[in-house]
Amino acid sequence: GPAAGLTAIVFAAVLQLQSYELFLCAVFIAGLTQLLLGILKAGFIADYIPTSVIEGMLAAIGITIILKQLPEAFGFHKQKWSELLDAEDGISFSFLNEAFHHIHYGVLLITLLGLAIIFFWQSSYAKKINKLPSGLVVVLVAVSGVLIYKYFYPHLELEQAHFVQIPIAKSLSEFGSHFLFPNLKGFTMPEVWIIGIEIAIVASIETLLSIEAIDKLDPHKNVTPTDVELRAQGIGNIANGLLGGMPITSVIVRSSANMNAGAKSKASAILHGVLLLICVVSIPHYLNWIPKAALAAILIATGYKLCNPSKFKQVLKVGGWSQFVPFMVTIIAVVATDLLKGVCMGLLVSIFYILKRNMHAPFYFQRSVYSTTQIIKIELAQVVSFLNKASIKAALDVLPAHTYLVLDASQNEYIDYDVIELIREFQEVKAQERHIQIAMIGFNIRYKLKQTITESELLSTLAYLDELPKRFAGNHQQLIQQLKQKME
Template identity: 50%
Template sequence: MKLETKYFKTDLLAGLVVFLVALPLCLGIALASGAPLFSGIITGVIGGIIVGFLSGSNLSVTGPAAGLTAIVLAGITTVGSYELFLLAVVIAGVFQLLLGILKAGTISNYFPSNVIEGMLTGIGVIIILKQIPHAVGYDKDSEGDFAFIENNTGHNTLTAITDAINSVHYGAIIITVICIGILIAFNKVPFLKKIKLIPGGLVAVIAGVVINELFIASGSILAVQKEHLVNLPIPGSFNEFIGQFSMPDFKGLTNSSVWILGATIAVVASIETLLCLEAADKMDPLKRYSSGNTELRAQGIGNILAGLIGGLPMTSVIVRTSANINSGGRTKLSTIAHGLFLLLAVVSIPTILNKIPLAALAAILIMIGLKLASPKVFKHMWHNGKFQFIPFVVTVLAVVFTDLLKGVGIGLVVSILFILRGNMKLAYFFRKDRHKEGELIKIKLAQEVSFLNKAAIKQTLVHLPGNSRVIIDASETVYIDHDVLELIKDFVEFTSAEKNIKVDLVGFKEAYKIDNTMSHVSDADEQLEKEVL
């Protein structure tokens, strides 16, 4: 995929906003994973520049993933060292590369849209709930920890909000309110909406830094201290900077635990990536489609490189992707730019970055969350009917109260149950409430009747009124499952006689022929049948 220049300016500005959002998330996820802080930055840079270039997606942004924190935390302990863990990351990348070559990415085509919508909305709710503590100056839980049960505190998302309310920092609240006001103004005020030179997110961050510096200069108790600011590690020399990189221990290739961990990372990372890819395509204003196979190959190469120089495993990440789209990103240039900004900032201006209040970044994320979890989405899904709305709501709740993968898994199960139920109902057309004893009844089978329809058809045949005439019409049917044929045959030969039901089979092909010697349709019967049809 070639880089386009049409959206060059908006892509660069979007990349800048994504960089501001990604920076604390990279550090927070590394902290929550029990890994060196710099490892998160390594993954963010590789995910932005390398994977961004190789990816087939225009909008998805790759980086360290919140969904992998528990696996990383447990994995480092299980294999015994961070160097062996890095080997597992390399192995995971190789597995992903193979999955892409084998075209396993096509699985993304089978994620139901109601589950994807539910996942996005659930993530939006989580972002809001998780950022409320940071917005009021309570930063006990790491940025990037999106699980309901928090890794660092042992509390959950809701109790953390309660703790935050009891420990508010008024300086952080002031910064949050002003930054949200700036973001709303850039979205609502016509004059500011027309200004494309600088994004609202960047203005909000600069305003947050300036306000806090004024608080510090005046000696105010409102000043936000170091523990509530971005905390990027600052090396004292070039050798210290190089010392932040690590290499895998290839002696662990004979260690089965390393291989198991690598396979686990590959599977989880691939599923999260494909889910995010589908979500990105769904949010894309230009309605483009991305190749899951290309994405898996790009992610595999990214994880191999990350593992080789000390980075965390990566996936395509919904939070960064949403920030990219909402900030005006339209091509992969914005993703690559965010990676370049991460690299340049870490090398050149870490001291300046460490002046950014987490409250200012919380304001940006809260606005992103509000867009993802907009009431309009609930209204839209409600109008789509219960078969769409119920799996959607279940997915939202499951994502919020468990984690991304478990929530999507629960949503998929519910969605599949509704699909099966709908499939059973669509196998034939029959209105039992319209038929009474003695009437002519027609059951018209669909083009395909599978074993999934057996239970519904059986219930219909069992409850047919006695002393009636039934026409089972398969004239438009291409396929009928053997079990369904046996069910119809048993009904014709045995059950119908007990209830004095006269059965006529219409349109059954030679391969599906059922011996029906029960009747000969009379002229009067033919006329009655025409009236029913």
């Protein structure tokens, strides 16, 4: 089926169109749109996702994986477990009590054995034998366990619902009958185009988020070319639409499982697809022997790696509260809603902290006192945007009366129009009311700002002062040192 972020969209789209064949036209359109986005190099969007949000998304996916696999791991009734997770009144502890009284111990034993194998495989004791992927060993041991149950412990034997279930075609014609093809009438329907573009946007965003997260997980720190990924995925979805498949996206779970198995290149993804095709076509009978508990163990181990408790400590220790709060909001929101909504909530919180930091970032403030005369210098940063307006306004509002203000823009390359208007308003009204003399350095003439005193006039005013600065505070002393030298 589709990735988690697309599940609701696919379900709603099929219901709306009332035809899977019409829906396939939307998948084709989605692929075409993604291909166009890749050609237009829209993949740069991924570079603007904060690390705290990506880390939170990864941890949330890990928690979600574990929660979703608990029914398979314990042998619970899956439908009732879904009702529990989706309950409006919170978790029903009576149901939890009932669920734990209906554990299938045969299933649980396979799960625990699978987890033990996976974690043992990661230890130093397994160096000589861990060339085999741990997941493969778990599946082989689980199938062996099922046979042991059948012949020696019938009370632990698993029901059919606890096994992988793949349809078995008895002939090539029956296998071919499983394929559906698009109804070309769909390309003339506006609602099909709207659904196709919606799928493309959601799939592309989820892909870019996944790519950013996967690159962080990669021990070799390879960088995925986002535009190439969008183009490739677009071609894949075009083919899917033509052959009856559902839309695809990049998925963190499968990619991280691939990396955990030792994969180092895109050849592993291609081989993954080839092996799936061969297995489904040639050995579906044997695949149906695999207990779901074995796959649950593999996924739970993968989920634990994504939401390892050490990650929470690391984010708080390295990034502080400004990183930890968006991290936690993203986790809670993704688990409670879905990936896209959760990431959007995390981004909003992250933007709040960015705005808060910008309150102090656009300038350096320093003050020197010569006898009874104060010089205040505000040195503007390289880029001053409208986001910095509030902090600059706050700094100007607290300037004492009868002072000299030096506004230094010598290092600045861009000042937003809103900030220029703020400075002009301060010059024309508040500075005159408080008798503040303003000297401006480095401002572009296109801003048309008038200064009330030049730098040379400021130096002349200070020349008569024979007392050295009594007090000094600030980060940048260049202008004040020049003033001292000229005074001497």
